[in-house]
Amino acid sequence: MASNKDPNVDNEQTKRKSRVPAAVAKERLVATTISLLRTEPFYEVTTRRITRESGLPLAALSRNFGSLPGLFDAVAHELVKRFTDQFSEYGPLDALTNPDLILRTRLIAWSIGQGADPSLFRPDPSAWSRIGMERQQRLAGVDERMGTAWAEIVTFVLEGYSIFSQTHTLNNQQTFEDCITVMSELQKSLRSLEAQLGWDQPIA
Amino acid sequence: MASNKDPNVDNEQTKRKSRVPAAVAKERLVATTISLLRTEPFYEVTTRRITRESGLPLAALSRNFGSLPGLFDAVAHELVKRFTDQFSEYGPLDALTNPDLILRTRLIAWSIGQGADPSLFRPDPSAWSRIGMERQQRLAGVDERMGTAWAEIVTFVLEGYSIFSQTHTLNNQQTFEDCITVMSELQKSLRSLEAQLGWDQPIA
Numbered sequence: 001m002a003s004n005k006d007p008n009v010d011n012e013q014t015k016r017k018s019r020v021p022a023a024v025a026k027e028r029l030v031a032t033t034i035s036l037l038r039t040e041p042f043y044e045v046t047t048r049r050i051t052r053e054s055g056l057p058l059a060a061l062s063r064n065f066g067s068l069p070g071l072f073d074a075v076a077h078e079l080v081k082r083f084t085d086q087f088s089e090y091g092p093l094d095a096l097t098n099p100d101l102i103l104r105t106r107l108i109a110w111s112i113g114q115g116a117d118p119s120l121f122r123p124d125p126s127a128w129s130r131i132g133m134e135r136q137q138r139l140a141g142v143d144e145r146m147g148t149a150w151a152e153i154v155t156f157v158l159e160g161y162s163i164f165s166q167t168h169t170l171n172n173q174q175t176f177e178d179c180i181t182v183m184s185e186l187q188k189s190l191r192s193l194e195a196q197l198g199w200d201q202p203i204a
Numbered sequence: 205m206a207s208n209k210d211p212n213v214d215n216e217q218t219k220r221k222s223r224v225p226a227a228v229a230k231e232r233l234v235a236t237t238i239s240l241l242r243t244e245p246f247y248e249v250t251t252r253r254i255t256r257e258s259g260l261p262l263a264a265l266s267r268n269f270g271s272l273p274g275l276f277d278a279v280a281h282e283l284v285k286r287f288t289d290q291f292s293e294y295g296p297l298d299a300l301t302n303p304d305l306i307l308r309t310r311l312i313a314w315s316i317g318q319g320a321d322p323s324l325f326r327p328d329p330s331a332w333s334r335i336g337m338e339r340q341q342r343l344a345g346v347d348e349r350m351g352t353a354w355a356e357i358v359t360f361v362l363e364g365y366s367i368f369s370q371t372h373t374l375n376n377q378q379t380f381e382d383c384i385t386v387m388s389e390l391q392k393s394l395r396s397l398e399a400q401l402g403w404d405q406p407i408a
Contacts, residue, residue, distance in 0.1 A: 110317025118370035149382035156364030166322035178353035
């Protein structure tokens with residue numbers, strides 16, 4: 001695996017670089033991209049730079065991910081996976097302050113500003129959003145409809161906070177803690193709200 | 205150099221273009237930038253292009269706004285102003301679907317990805333966030349502390365939704381309406397939550 005990493009790879013090997021198995025190439029491209037995104041402005045994380053620092057030919061990116069946004073989508077998935085692998089259980093603070101989740105959110109927002117199709121970044125339905133929904137259902141003790149709505153709200157808060165917290169005038173530690181208190185307390189009332197709205201039935 | 209390229213300005217006026225009053229230049233640069241941002245990928249809305257299409261010398265941008273992110277900050281303020289000027293009263297749907305607010309949110313998120321300092325985009329404390337906070341206080345009938353926390357939460361939801369709604373697997377019309385229902389219903393319970401938390405006092 002380390003063997004082809006060197007950008008000074010022998011010229012005679014050039015043609016064989018494409019022989020790196022697809023799974024290895026993919027993993028290497030994702031890992032390299034994540035390290036670059038952590039330190040560089042996103043616009044400097046180019047196809048050329050990623051492939052060069054991965055020790056792969058330029059075409060490896062499009063061959064494995066179709067496009068740079070396609071690779072960024074895979075990166076977004078990997079960042080969520082690193083978060084969920086790290087925590088068997090987590091609280092709001094863990095999610096709100098996790099560097100992997102924040103990087104994921106900022107990368108997607110920036111990519112959309114660059115003109116990428118937002119639907120490209122839809123998670124695997126079996127993954128993040130489903131986990132989040134089931135988690136919210138369990139925590140709040142509610143059925144699917146309320147669990148889904150609340151998970152969406154929580155996710156929007158998380159995504160909004162990751163990018164915009166420092167742009168809010170009112171941002172300070174006390175307000176931040178108050179927001180978490182309010183969200184946690186409101187979560188406790190979802191079960192009775194669910195009954196009041198007649199949502200305490202599984203979605204047909 | 206760029207100044208002579210503009211067909212709408214007399215050549216003899218070239219040297220005098222910098223005499224355009226600062227207020228007029230600022231307004232023109234903001235208006236031009238907004239129209240460009242509506243149709244172009246953000247990275248194509250450059251200093252050169254903005255000043256050229258505004259009929260102003262290249263230096264007019266830095267003279268009036270310090271930098272391109274500084275101009276984007278003024279644009280973000282203007283987009284919020286257009287929204288608040290349009291509505292004397294508004295509901296969640298008005299805010300969630302307003303093109304000016306969505307453009308503002310996406311522009312700020314993209315700028316942060318480009319490396320801009322997020323705190324550059326802090327609103328005037330007397331403006332947007334203050335209006336939002338007082339509005340939430342009034343709607344929910346709560347005091348300042350709860351009004352502040354709830355306004356932050358609502359703003360994060362709005363900001364998260366503006367950028368990420370199309371990236372959520374669970375995104376559909378029913379879930380969207382459910383989220384609005386849940387937020388509206390929860391708002392009604394803030395007053396009793398405020399009392400329960402002992403927050404029904406003005407902030408000292």
